[in-house]
Amino acid sequence: MTDTPEDRLLDAALVHVPFDGWSEETFRAAIRDTGIAPAVARGLFPRGAVDLAIAYHRRGDDAMAARIAETDLGAMRFRDRVAFAVRARIEATGDREVVRRGTTLFALPMHAADGAKLIWGTADRIWTALGDTSQDLNWYSKRATLSGVYSSTVLYWLGDDSIDNDATWAFLDRRIDDVMRIEGAKAQMRKNPLTRGLMAGPEWLASRIRAPRRDAGVPGGRPRG
Incomplete structure (x- = not known):
């Protein structure tokens, strides 16, 4: 791992998060422990511990993608x-209490959008690492479904x-099996002459929907153009 000021601040903060949460106290303690100038730290993480928590989550994403x-x-x-990918992501989180504190932080109304x-x-x-190339409504549905699987599994893991x-x-495994059953039912509807017509309209509409461009403010997306 690179030894950047961002990494040093985050590593220092992780010592304090189990006790003080992702709070201003934790942010100040990280500054004190690293000796980084407060103005520099605030420039790197303008919202303090909230931005540190975001950096921690993205570090876990990077570790998962590498695995x-x-x-x-x-x-x-x-x-x-x-x-495997969801399990790799959860195993990359490290300290369960750090994740618990992050879950509490992003459950607050003012930070819920960041958490989502x-x-x-x-x-x-995960979908990108597994080679997903969808560009229509499937791009959204795959990520929405997996977001539900991932978040529910994390909450279960916190109490496990x-x-x-x-x-x-x-x-x-049960959550993924549930999703696969739904996809299997949709496939059967496409094959069944009695229900195939019912699927034609929604599928035509779905084909007209495009994944967002990467500069649209949504994680992921297709290249501009």
């Missing part, structure tokens, strides 16, 4: 690749006291 890249997923079923954007960004990183988090991974 996916170095793992041979070729022999796995696709649903198992998704499960981070979860969506994680789902986008099973050995090696086995209960969490079983919960994750």
Whole structure:
């Protein structure tokens, strides 16, 4: 990991988060512990601990993407690749109490939009790492569905006291199986002569919807143009 001022501040903050949360007290303690000038620290993280919490989440996304890249997923079923990616993301979080404090922070109304954007960004990183090339409504539906799977699994994991988090991974498998059943039902409707016509209109409309450009303020997206 690079030894940048951002990394040093974040690493210093992580020592204090379990006790003081992602708070101004934690931010000031990180400044004090690193010896970085307050003006420089505030320039790097204008909102203080909130921006540190965002940086921590994105660090976990980076670690997950690196693990996916170095793992041979070729022999796995696709649903198992998704499960592997979600598990890799959760295992990259480190301290459970740090994540718990972040969940509390992003549950606050003033930070809820940041939290939703981070979860969506994680789902986008997973789909991108797994080679998703969808550019229509599927781009949105895949990320929305996986955001729900990921966030619910994290909440389950926060209360899991099973050995090696086995209960969490079983919960994750059930959530993915639920999604696969829905996708399977949709596929059957497309094949069935009685319901195929019902799908034609919605699918035509879905084909007209495009993924956002990367400069549209939404994590992920397609290149400009």
